[in-house]
Amino acid sequence: KKEQKALFVIFGGTGDLAQRKLYPALFNLYKRGYLKKHFAVIGTARRPWSNGYYRDVVRSSIDGMVNFQTQIDEFASHFYYQSHNVNDVDHYETLRVLADKLDQDYGLEGNRLYYLAMSPSFFGTICEHLKSQGLTKTAGYNRVIIEKPFGHDYASAKELNDEISKYFPEEATFRIDHYLGKEMIQNIMALRFGNSILSAIWNNKMISNIQVTLSESLGVEERGGYYDTAGALRDMVQNHILQIVALLVMDRPDSYCAKDVRKRKVETFEALKIYSPEEVAQNFVRGQYGEGKDMVAYRDESMIAPDSMTETFVAGKLEVDNCDMAGVPIYIRTGKRLATKATRIDIVFKQDDDSLFGGQGLADNTVTINVEPDTGIDFTLNTKKIGQEFATRQTNIGYRLTEEQVAKVPEAYERLILNALQGNSVNFTHWDELEYSWKFVDAIRNAWDQEDLPVDYFPNYACGTMGPQASDELLAKAGHHWIF
Ligand code: NAP
Numbered sequence: 001k002k003e004q005k006a007l008f009v010i011f012g013g014t015g016d017l018a019q020r021k022l023y024p025a026l027f028n029l030y031k032r033g034y035l036k037k038h039f040a041v042i043g044t045a046r047r048p049w050s051n052g053y054y055r056d057v058v059r060s061s062i063d064g065m066v067n068f069q070t071q072i073d074e075f076a077s078h079f080y081y082q083s084h085n086v087n088d089v090d091h092y093e094t095l096r097v098l099a100d101k102l103d104q105d106y107g108l109e110g111n112r113l114y115y116l117a118m119s120p121s122f123f124g125t126i127c128e129h130l131k132s133q134g135l136t137k138t139a140g141y142n143r144v145i146i147e148k149p150f151g152h153d154y155a156s157a158k159e160l161n162d163e164i165s166k167y168f169p170e171e172a173t174f175r176i177d178h179y180l181g182k183e184m185i186q187n188i189m190a191l192r193f194g195n196s197i198l199s200a201i202w203n204n205k206m207i208s209n210i211q212v213t214l215s216e217s218l219g220v221e222e223r224g225g226y227y228d229t230a231g232a233l234r235d236m237v238q239n240h241i242l243q244i245v246a247l248l249v250m251d252r253p254d255s256y257c258a259k260d261v262r263k264r265k266v267e268t269f270e271a272l273k274i275y276s277p278e279e280v281a282q283n284f285v286r287g288q289y290g291e292g293k294d295m296v297a298y299r300d301e302s303m304i305a306p307d308s309m310t311e312t313f314v315a316g317k318l319e320v321d322n323c324d325m326a327g328v329p330i331y332i333r334t335g336k337r338l339a340t341k342a343t344r345i346d347i348v349f350k351q352d353d354d355s356l357f358g359g360q361g362l363a364d365n366t367v368t369i370n371v372e373p374d375t376g377i378d379f380t381l382n383t384k385k386i387g388q389e390f391a392t393r394q395t396n397i398g399y400r401l402t403e404e405q406v407a408k409v410p411e412a413y414e415r416l417i418l419n420a421l422q423g424n425s426v427n428f429t430h431w432d433e434l435e436y437s438w439k440f441v442d443a444i445r446n447a448w449d450q451e452d453l454p455v456d457y458f459p460n461y462a463c464g465t466m467g468p469q470a471s472d473e474l475l476a477k478a479g480h481h482w483i484f
Helices: 016-031 051-061 066-076 089-106 120-132 154-165 183-193 221-249 258-270 277-283 403-408 412-422 431-451 469-476
Strands: 006-011 039-045 079-083 112-116 142-146 173-175 207-215 284-287 313-318 330-335 342-349 365-372 376-384 392-400
Touching: 006 016, 006 089, 016 039, 016 051, 016 066, 016 412, 039 089, 051 066, 051 079, 079 089, 089 120, 112 120, 112 412, 120 142, 120 154, 142 412, 154 431, 173 412, 173 431, 183 221, 183 365, 183 376, 207 221, 221 258, 221 313, 221 330, 221 342, 221 431, 258 431, 277 284, 277 313, 277 431, 284 431, 284 469, 313 469, 330 469
Parallel strands: 006 039, 006 112, 039 079, 112 142, 142 173, 207 330
Antiparallel strands: 207 342, 284 313, 313 330, 342 365, 365 376, 376 392
């Protein structure tokens, strides 16, 4: 394991993301030896914390790891707090002086990662001032890590990107999509391109349809203010779901490096059919949860308007016109307050000819990638039913990560931060991918906005179900059904 020497500057260092995800991820990198002596962290936000208080916060964010108390103390000693308002140019001077000092003290070779764990409305300002105040004038690399949401539509995403790219080139910009850091999502490449028994049949001759489900059992929780302006389509489909779809249907990359993988992903997005309003009506379904199972309706949640028309559920059928997958329906589905929390992918293969067995019908052959909470892969096959009669039955062959293996799986943020340290952007979203995915999503959003639904159209599914009936009908009209 190569030690990564770097200074992290975390904007929004007092925030929720930093405490819940970033500090534990950095600690795991420390435990595993990727971060050792030569790293330091500056946490910044407006509130006036001392280094001591900040280190306590960092320590408590990685609590529950009691067996590592000495290591946690050593780790926390690398953290420094600098009160800073991102809009105040002078504050960057203080930040620069501290950054240069830590660079010297810890021997960081001028490598810097700026993690923007705050509202995207500040990204442009931060990048501008980092540059203008000379923070990026170092002998090492200067990279910026950016969180979602990246824009609200194509126009705002482009505006945001134009601002950032004035100061940080594309190869120094790491846009996080944490689904790309998940073990089983990364497994898609291994499965598809490491097994001739799968790569040979991963095409429109053999695949009937593909199903991607990101189902949440939680409601909108305390994110109501943001969520009500976004909705499921922008919050989940534009980023996570389309990224997963690209990995599932893209052609084989020439190599497993960012440049080649991105090339294939961008080709896939280019081939993604953008729908007309009529096609949106045929191919997309939206829903909003009503009460059920002792849970309140979306419109009764805090910070949600009582007549909100925001969708908390989306199902859709996508088409990608690349040659291997042309014509294969790709069904996607995501929603809040669904029956269960699960991320899974079902590849449904075409049925074989059952005439040999007297036309009794055969079960679907499927390959299922269980992303979470189950982690593993399942195949379903038809085998002979035990007994004198000749009949077939569905047999499942499964592989599950053991508890011990699951415990070793790096958390998505840990993996992605390490990738950023290594300058490896294979698991980050390129601007070109964003551009196409927003254009696809905008077409749906615009069609919906023109539709002018009556207020009582929602709610149209109860908490604890798998969404509105129209989601099942979407598949039924093509003779398909949700496997999950
Ligand atoms: P948050 O808890 O509200 O944190 C925002 C941070 O920004 C705080 O540290 C706040 O500290 C700081 N801040 C606000 N205005 C500032 C200013 N003018 N100058 C300097 N610092 C300022 O938000 P979050 O949940 O951590 O989310 C951060 C970003 O990550 C957002 O873009 C969010 O969409 C994204 N994200 C979050 C999650 C998550 O799990 N939380 C997941 C995915 C994406 P002070 O008030 O002390 O200044």
